Amino acid sequence: MKRTASLFLVALFAGAITLGTYKLVFEKNIIAYTSQEQTPFLKTSNTPTNTANFGDADFTIAAEKTVNAVVHVKNMTVGKSNSISGFFYGFESNQRPQIGSGSGVIISADGYIVTNNHVIDKSEKLEVVLNNNKSYEAEIIGADSNSDIALLKIEVEEPLPYLIFGDSDGTRIGEWVLAVGNPFNLTSTVTAGIVSAKARSISSRTNQSFIQTDAAVNPGNSGGALVNTNGELIGINTAITSQTGSYVGYSFAVPSNIANKVVSDLLEFGRVQKGILGISAANVNSPFAQQEGLDEIDGVYVAGIEEGSGADDAGIEEGDIIKQVDNVKVRKFSELTGYLSAKRPGDIVNVAVERNGKSITTEVILKKQLTVQLPIMGLTVKDLSENDEKIYDTNKGVKITSVPERYNDYGLRDKVIVKVDDNDIDNIEDAKNQFSKISRYGRTSITLLGKNGERERIIFQ
Template sequence: MPDHVSAFSRSSAALGMGAALLAMATGRACALPPATTAVPPPAAANAASATPASDPVRLPAPGHGTPDSFADLAARLLPAVVNVSTTEMVRPGDEDDDGDEGDNSPQIPNFPEGSPFEKFFHDFMNRQNSPNAPPRKMQALGSGFIIDPSGIVVTNNHVVRNAEQITVTLQDNTVLKAHLLGHDDRTDLAVLKVDSPRPLPAVPFGDSDHARVGDWVLAIGNPFGLSGTVTAGIISSRGRNIEQGPYDDFIQTDAPINKGNSGGPLFNLHGDVIGINTAIFSPSGGSIGIGFAIPSAEAQGIIEQLRKHGKVSRGWIGVRIQDVTQDIADGLGLKSAHGALIAGVEAKGPAAAAHLQTGDVIVTLDGKDIDGRALPRLVAQLPAGRVAHLGIVRHDHPMNVTITIGALPEEKTDKADGKPAQKAPASGSMAVAGLGFTVGAIDDIARQKYNMPEGQKGVVVTGVTDDSPAAERGLRTGDVITEVQQASVSTPAELKHQIDLVRAQKRRTVLFLVQNSDGLRWVPFPLAESGAHSD
């Protein structure tokens, strides 16, 4: 699990072991490039945009954007925010479903090498992880909030995942048993139901689409089990993609949130929930003022489906897509880096029925401009059976395509056994000069060597030079190039011919459609002056 980003709930009940064990939390990790720019507090942001001294900035008066206190708002909202506690039986060798081994187990503190403390903890952990050790209970904490007086509670899926028992503690310390109505792995949301003899305090959802960068927000939750903690900050950014899933569209906030805040609400100053706190950026495991919340506009529809059906149905068109970068736009001759490039089409999916092709660029959905990152989320919001209209660009020609939205199939759990580790170029291979890799024909020897299916088409990458453009773009031995500039290739000679055609068109970039065990993707390469030659 990366150190700097985590889903931040489920602080262990073993907090008494000291600060060195405060990072005992579970939840899915998500990759995020290191942050390089600090978000200034509101006052600093105002100062940065100040006008010349002759026209000084006038800050809003109290009550008009700069509250004197959040006390009244917090007092009204606190009763609807709950502590979510889970109990799970952990057996030796168990792993999380997502493969994050050891997230449920304590970390050994950094004691001096050879010290008695190091040996004590080492022996203790060995006993705990022994195959003969008995199952043990693991308790964890998170946050949630009530959205219906009848006892409907929203939290994060990673807070309650694998839990055998769930309890909800109200602000007045009332403890209620909860059962899971439904959960959604893709957006990390879950809905619980508690039975209460009296109506419970609830909070409404607000419209996150109208929340602006710089708006004040309040976060309430249970960091490290400290229930009812209120923190304040601003919306630092919108539309963040932290690569946690295909539908990332997070609100970023600098309101301090920590492990145990997962599933807690992010409020605007009207007391409406505009986000559900889900992940933090943190090198140390604590808050550094970069937190991420699922927008209410995305969460509400999912929560309603979970309440009614226990699962989520999503729209699907059956394409594998990627963002159009400037290099890809140059390779396709597009005027701007905009749209979603189709890297693969499911054989029996809606896109195949609508005659979409690999290499098409989807630029609009129902008349609205889209990009590769937004397309899965926007399509997922459409119901199955709905007829949608796509604007595409195919070989420099704009087209309109009508497509019937399908239902997203269940996720497949089977995966490829692995990727080929061969590095030596095959005999008779052809080097693509200036790009740093060699290719060969797909024959019986190549199929056996690289574990390819019988009908595999294209040319196989037989070698990659270190520190070359190919290595920088993640090309590996055993990858298969199926198309060059949207034209199919089945021999090294055809690959060379297509590259020569692109050079003749004076284009700066050539696009390869590359297939490996992860699927298909378009890879742009800068064109070198020299051509390809045979070994």
């Protein structure tokens, strides 16, 4: 009995020593202090954001402001059911409504909403559901497929909560951000992450510039808000890249400076006004660029200058390396295009280039887009200059400056397109519009002018 009591006392004493040692040595290292100071919602684009460690960051104020300004956008389209009898006997196929889902951000108290173009594309009817479950029919004010931004309007009885645009150029890598949207039809979902990269290009076919974050974004988040810890809108969540179709660790947002400019253009002009520098950059991933060491250049290598462009007028030359535009350092082409996407024709930018080892800074007046690649055929055309009008003896039409390899044998380069079928072509907007209507399976007649005014017609089918 005495032996049992002794063993019990030894075990009790050992346990006390163990517990005391743990309390003294280990437990004090896992104490976390959370700041109780609240970040105010400020109407400014220059307010420093909270970049402290996660334990000190407070997202509650930004989240409360954002969730009520993010809406659910429902896109109803009409699809056709392809029945077997319709295929064999030509019966008119039945139409059935299909509903797509996305998000949007209220940007004014009277009901203007910004979202993605792909969220509202091909809609027959748009419904917007607020965070308080009130539902409204929405009108499309305008849309831009290039930036993937669209502007909607709902008619409301009372002022709505809204977000202000922040300065996306001022965001910093590592800064905390929140993504708010409606993934999988889950209303007002908030996720947190950091800015992983800026001026990220995710497609070789476009020169879009995105903010990359690791805040979770899933289907249904498109068109939702990316905000900083002050509750300012710094991006419109747009895309993920994933083999599964769901979030895998990174997402992409259209920077707020670009979205804000697109919205302003749509309201003022009805379409986007693009200010073009007028240069073409070397493809740094090409074998030629790698052989010449262009892939190692810190900046944008100017491979070509567009005739009559702002860059041409300012004296920028082929072989120059663009290092900075205004106060923004440029290391890659997407950084250059991202900054210029927020500019209009007539805006002046200071461009710093390196030429033969010397630094040169020059003012460039941005001009409207002079060239465009036409749908279906892929021809690159430009509006006629005064010199072109004299050479071709016309003040209408568009000049072909580049052709895809498959059309090399047609002798199209440097000729002027004046008609597509029976439709006159006055400028690049006309040409883009008419070529977008061409069917891949029909016949198209294109009327061309040569340098001496001779007229010819080519049939493509």
